[in-house]
Amino acid sequence: MxxxxxxxxxxxxxxxxxxxxxxxxxxxxxxxxxxxDRFPSLKTARGRLLSGLQLISLAGFAVSTQTxxxxxxxxxxxxxxxxxxxxxxxxxxxNSKLNVDPVxxxxxxxxxxxxxxxxxxxxxxxxxxxxxxxSERFINIGVLTTGIGLLVIGLLVSYEIQEEKICLYCTxxxxxxxxxxxxxxxxRRLHEKRDEWNxx
Amino acid sequence: xxxxxxxxxNAGTVGSALIKVMSLFFIGIMIIAFTANPISVxxxxxxRAPDIEGKFYNGSGWTEFDFSSYFNTSWQEGDVSGQWxxxxxxxxxxxxxxxxxxxxxxxxxxxSVNNADWNGPHVNFLASATELSIQGHDSDRAEIEQxxxxxxxxxxxxxxxxxxxxxxxxxxxxxxxxxxxPDGIIxxxxxxHADEKISxxxxxxxxxxxx
Numbered sequence: 059m060x061x062x063x064x065x066x067x068x069x070x071x072x073x074x075x076x077x078x079x080x081x082x083x084x085x086x087x088x089x090x091x092x093x094x095d096r097f098p099s100l101k102t103a104r105g106r107l108l109s110g111l112q113l114i115s116l117a118g119f120a121v122s123t124q125t126x127x128x129x130x131x132x133x134x135x136x137x138x139x140x141x142x143x144x145x146x147x148x149x150x151x152x153n154s155k156l157n158v159d160p161v162x163x164x165x166x167x168x169x170x171x172x173x174x175x176x177x178x179x180x181x182x183x184x185x186x187x188x189x190x191x192x193s194e195r196f197i198n199i200g201v202l203t204t205g206i207g208l209l210v211i212g213l214l215v216s217y218e219i220q221e222e223k224i225c226l227y228c229t230x231x232x233x234x235x236x237x238x239x240x241x242x243x244x245x246r247r248l249h250e251k252r253d254e255w256n257x258x
Numbered sequence: 259x260x261x262x263x264x265x266x267x268n269a270g271t272v273g274s275a276l277i278k279v280m281s282l283f284f285i286g287i288m289i290i291a292f293t294a295n296p297i298s299v300x301x302x303x304x305x306r307a308p309d310i311e312g313k314f315y316n317g318s319g320w321t322e323f324d325f326s327s328y329f330n331t332s333w334q335e336g337d338v339s340g341q342w343x344x345x346x347x348x349x350x351x352x353x354x355x356x357x358x359x360x361x362x363x364x365x366x367x368x369x370s371v372n373n374a375d376w377n378g379p380h381v382n383f384l385a386s387a388t389e390l391s392i393q394g395h396d397s398d399r400a401e402i403e404q405x406x407x408x409x410x411x412x413x414x415x416x417x418x419x420x421x422x423x424x425x426x427x428x429x430x431x432x433x434x435x436x437x438x439x440p441d442g443i444i445x446x447x448x449x450x451h452a453d454e455k456i457s458x459x460x461x462x463x464x465x466x467x468x469x
Binding site for chain 2: 119120123126127129130131133134136155172175176178179182183187192
């Protein structure tokens with residue numbers, strides 16, 4: 059049976075992720091134009107990208123925390139989103155072989171938390187000091203981290219195909235990583251154009 | 259004396275961002291720590307038993323096995339009402355499994371609520387039948403059915419011919435026995451108590467009304 063409550067809860071994470079994705083996408087300018095008066099940071103391309111990335115990273119961090127929590131609850135013997143349908147995150151998050159990375163045995167949820175915390179750190183620094191001496195390096199770290207994340211997503215999706223189950227919480231974290239990759243990639247291109255970057 | 263003071267105008271930016279992110283990270287970890295009590299999944303005593311998947315034979319046909327249906331996570335230690343699980347990983351062609359099959363069947367009857375002499379909770383006996391990668395150990399479901407019938411076993415036999423469950427449980431050889439508490443935690447494993455039979459483990463670990 060489709061577990062409505064647990065799967066609907068995903069929307070709490072998915073909606074801000076998608077909104078953030080929209081803001082960092084090329085459509086971001088037109089989407090946020092009506093909000094620019096209320097949120098002045100949305101007036102510039104840099105401000106939009108950093109705001110979108112902040113939203114994405116926060117949502118990604120929160121959903122990663124939720125997946126780690128679900129894994130922990132399942133290990134206690136409980137269930138969270140167990141279902142006979144394809145949408146059963148318990149079958150993936152509760153699988154002791156698949157819910158940890160194959161090298162160090164760290165929970166994917168914990169890795170997600172650390173990754174999105176790193177992205178948040180970069181966003182906070184760039185928001186506060188856009189011309190920080192390490193800004194270029196930070197942006198490159200963001201691109202690299204989310205780029206590696208794309209490979210991890212490939213591995214985790216292969217697990218979903220193998221188990222014939224879809225974990226909506228994991229998928230939301232994957233979307234957040236893809237959105238963050240797009241955001242940091244566009245941020246790097248903007249950073250190369252110093253005039254655009256320094257517009258305020 | 260000259261003192262060179264190195265000033266970094268941007269240090270505060272990195273520091274405050276780091277504090278914000280670290281705080282958020284630890285809040286997340288603390289929420290998990292206070293609301294969950296994770297138990298690792300594994301086959302050592304004290305760990306949660308991994309899942310067992312596949313079709314099982316109960317004498318009438320092969321149907322999907324649901325291992326989780328045997329457990330009640332709210333069970334408390336000492337509670338005599340919870341049902342325990344004894345599982346044997348075996349191969350129908352393994353001589354040691356054949357030797358112990360009669361005994362295992364007797365235990366299944368002895369530690370049952372149907373036995374008036376047993377004053378403890380019901381112990382569900384299971385067998386996970388695999389096909390060891392040894393010459394002459396070819397197996398199939400018909401052989402499993404025949405083995406079960408030959409030894410008059412009345413408990414479920416799970417088809418693990420593909421060795422999936424055996425690999426998941428890290429079983430080095432057959433027979434291998436586990437006694438699992440009603441909450442799904444492994445209470446005893448034959449690999450950790452080579453000198454103790456599963457029947458003795460049941461008598462030692464399973465709570466009984468008069469004990």
